[in-house]
Amino acid sequence: xxxxxxxxxxxxxxxxxxxxxxxxxxxxxxxxxxxxxxxxxxxxxxxxxxxxxxxxxxxxxxxxxxxxxxxxxxxxxxxxxxxxxxxxxxxxxxx
Amino acid sequence: xxxxxxxxxxxxxxxxxxxxxxxxxxxxxxxxxxxxxxxxxxxxxxxxxxxxxxxxxxxxxxxxxxxxxxxxxxxxxxxxxxxxxxxxxxxxxxxxxxxxxxxxxxxxxxxxxxxxxxxxxxxxxxxxxxxxxxxxxxxxxxxxxxxxxxxxxxxxxxxxxxxxxxxxxxxxxxxxxxxxxxxxxxxxxxxxxxxxxxxxxxxxxxxxxxxxxxxxxxxxxxxxxxxxxxxxxxxxxxxxxxxxxxxxxxxxxxxxxxxxxxxxxxxxxxxxxxxxxxxxxxxxxxxxxxxxxxxxxxxxxxxxxxx
Numbered sequence: 001x002x003x004x005x006x007x008x009x010x011x012x013x014x015x016x017x018x019x020x021x022x023x024x025x026x027x028x029x030x031x032x033x034x035x036x037x038x039x040x041x042x043x044x045x046x047x048x049x050x051x052x053x054x055x056x057x058x059x060x061x062x063x064x065x066x067x068x069x070x071x072x073x074x075x076x077x078x079x080x081x082x083x084x085x086x087x088x089x090x091x092x093x094x095x
Numbered sequence: 096x097x098x099x100x101x102x103x104x105x106x107x108x109x110x111x112x113x114x115x116x117x118x119x120x121x122x123x124x125x126x127x128x129x130x131x132x133x134x135x136x137x138x139x140x141x142x143x144x145x146x147x148x149x150x151x152x153x154x155x156x157x158x159x160x161x162x163x164x165x166x167x168x169x170x171x172x173x174x175x176x177x178x179x180x181x182x183x184x185x186x187x188x189x190x191x192x193x194x195x196x197x198x199x200x201x202x203x204x205x206x207x208x209x210x211x212x213x214x215x216x217x218x219x220x221x222x223x224x225x226x227x228x229x230x231x232x233x234x235x236x237x238x239x240x241x242x243x244x245x246x247x248x249x250x251x252x253x254x255x256x257x258x259x260x261x262x263x264x265x266x267x268x269x270x271x272x273x274x275x276x277x278x279x280x281x282x283x284x285x286x287x288x289x290x291x292x293x294x295x296x297x298x299x300x301x302x303x304x305x306x307x308x309x310x311x312x313x314x315x316x317x318x319x320x321x322x323x324x325x326x327x328x329x330x331x332x333x334x335x336x337x338x339x340x341x342x343x344x345x346x347x348x349x350x351x352x353x354x355x356x357x358x359x360x361x362x363x364x365x366x367x368x369x370x371x372x373x374x375x376x377x378x379x380x381x382x383x384x385x386x387x388x389x390x391x392x393x394x395x396x397x398x399x400x401x402x
């Protein structure tokens with residue numbers, strides 16, 4: 001059975017990751033929270049949510065998910081390394 | 096002058112490996128992110144080989160130790176296996192939730208800071224310690240949103256978890272700096288609220304200011320690990336070293352936009368200088384009769400007559 005704490009975090013997770021859900025929430029946060037079945041304290045908390053922070057956090061999490069989904073390009077600048085260091089790097093990669 | 100047991104290292108990233116191997120004399124340890132080795136046995140073995148060259152600590156991202164839901168057994172078993180293969184000297188994780196209701200957020204999120212979430216974190220940390228075989232060092236996270244439903248300050252919440260679990264802390268000073276700037280609290284008061292004897296590891300990193308799109312007000316610091324560590328963070332490191340009775344392990348994090356490796360080494364030297372300044376201040380203000388006195392050679396016991 002989902003606890004109230006788990007339910008609250010589920011709502012937060014969806015606010016952070018679902019653009020349409022977040023937009024609907026921001027139109028009327030208190031009514032939205034009540035419809036999600038949260039208790040009165042959590043509804044009040046969401047009604048007073050840090051809106052700027054919510055927008056920034058959602059964008060940041062979206063970028064993180066995109067980075068995880070995409071292959072990482074190599075961004076290392078060429079640097080002078082000794083032959084020994086390059087051999088060690090190859091050895092570690094090969095193992 | 097630092098405690099000879101203070102150590103300074105760097106976060107392992109594949110792009111930094113040549114520089115790390117070339118400068119082992121200037122790096123005391125590396126910190127590897129466990130997620131980079133998920134289901135990659137070859138890489139785990141490579142990491143174990145690296146651990147034979149330099150002390151290594153393992154840093155996790157996926158567990159969600161502060162989440163309301165119990166940490167999934169499979170993830171704990173995976174972590175325990177990585178620890179068993181790599182044999183790091185320690186492991187660490189974040190005081191965050193990363194998923195809920197089947198939704199993956201994609202990164203660390205701050206749960207509401209209240210008594211119930213302290214209990215969630217205690218439960219998950221104790222369970223993780225049983226499965227993995229050692230308590231993790233727990234890290235404070237940066238957050239762009241003031242977590243709704245909070246009745247405690249971040250410092251009170253973190254301190255509550257530390258005192259209840261006895262876990263060591265990995266204090267991320269850039270996360271502290273960013274949150275303090277973003278939400279208007281004093282980072283030094285935050286330090287004074289923590290059980291300082293439990294802080295064993297420190298992260299240093301940099302970030303940048305971002306503005307709220309669409310006409311929102313103000314800007315906030317994003318902890319992106321793509322920039323130089325700011326001077327204010329080194330100041331906090333010095334303050335921490337002035338107050339900490341135990342050795343500190345300081346790790347510099349850089350996740351991209353890599354400068355020449357010498358630039359990172361210079362940041363490590365700046366960290367050494369900050370800790371040294373803090374230790375000097377601690378020695379200068381230590382009351383007479385304390386058992387340890389800092390000298391140029393490191394700590395020594397005072398003679399019996401002076402105690």
